[in-house]
Amino acid sequence: MAMPAPVVTVDGPSGSGKGTLARLIAQRLGWRLLDSGALYRIVAAVALARRIDTANGGDLAAMAQQLTIEFRDEAVLVDGEDLSRRIREEAVGEAASVVAALPEVRAAVLRLQTDMRQLPGLVADGRDMGTVVFPDAPVKIYLDAGLEARAERRYKQLIDKGLPANLPALLASLRDRDERDKGRVVSPLKPAPDAFIIDSTSLSIDRVLELALDRVRAVGLMGDTNINQP
Numbered sequence: 590m591a592m593p594a595p596v597v598t599v600d601g602p603s604g605s606g607k608g609t610l611a612r613l614i615a616q617r618l619g620w621r622l623l624d625s626g627a628l629y630r631i632v633a634a635v636a637l638a639r640r641i642d643t644a645n646g647g648d649l650a651a652m653a654q655q656l657t658i659e660f661r662d663e664a665v666l667v668d669g670e671d672l673s674r675r676i677r678e679e680a681v682g683e684a685a686s687v688v689a690a691l692p693e694v695r696a697a698v699l700r701l702q703t704d705m706r707q708l709p710g711l712v713a714d715g716r717d718m719g720t721v722v723f724p725d726a727p728v729k730i731y732l733d734a735g736l737e738a739r740a741e742r743r744y745k746q747l748i749d750k751g752l753p754a755n756l757p758a759l760l761a762s763l764r765d766r767d768e769r770d771k772g773r774v775v776s777p778l779k780p781a782p783d784a785f786i787i788d789s790t791s792l793s794i795d796r797v798l799e800l801a802l803d804r805v806r807a808v809g810l811m812g813d814t815n816i817n818q819p
């Protein structure tokens with residue numbers, strides 16, 4: 590049987606910087622990128638727009654299976670409509686955390702994720718990439734950071750994008766989301782037993798990237814020619 594395409598998983602809580610790290614690793618390796626959180630955000634955004642009950646797993650899963658989702662550079666097109674900005678709103682992030690706790694929704698999203706595993710390789714970021722979706726990934730990174738540091742980063746990201754932001758509200762929302770993501774029965778957020786844990790609270794993104802690439806190199810997934818590329 591052919592070897593499956595290699596995967597680097599990057600899991601961690603909201604605001605830990607895993608999205609940025611995953612994008613940089615994918616660029617460095619020239620691999621595809623899977624932002625699995627975007628899929629849950631899309632399900633939530635469409636449910637809110639169509640007034641589908643965010644507690645009804647069956648209806649949400651049926652809706653999710655009908656969607657045509659395209660990732661084009663930084664843009665996310667859903668049935669041809671550009672939802673890139675909408676899915677980054679805090680209200681959608683909150684709703685995404687709610688719908689992501691439903692087993693029917695996770696099952697519907699699973700296939701979309703595993704379909705993206707193609708050569709030369711995939712970098713996948715989320716909550717359960719290393720534990721459930723790609724348990725055989727040769728490199729698993731769990732990126733953590735303190736709650737305050739994560740809230741401040743998220744605040745800055747929203748302001749930079751010209752979106753509304755409120756620091757105390759972000760802190761409370763991140764705390765809620767952590768509890769929901771870690772406490773749910775299906776695919777809770779936790780490091781895989783074989784994950785390499787990085788705490789980014791006081792590390793620059795450059796340092797975090799260096800630590801992650803050391804792991805990739807250590808398992809032989811990165812030729813030396815790639816090491817010094819920008």
Ligand code: DC
Pocket residue numbers: 603604625626627629630682685686689690714715716717718766770
């Ligand atoms: O990473 P993010 O903030 O874009 O994710 C949005 C929500 O989706 C998050 O609160 C939890 C959920 N999620 C998940 O349950 N499993 C994943 N693999 C990715 C995200």
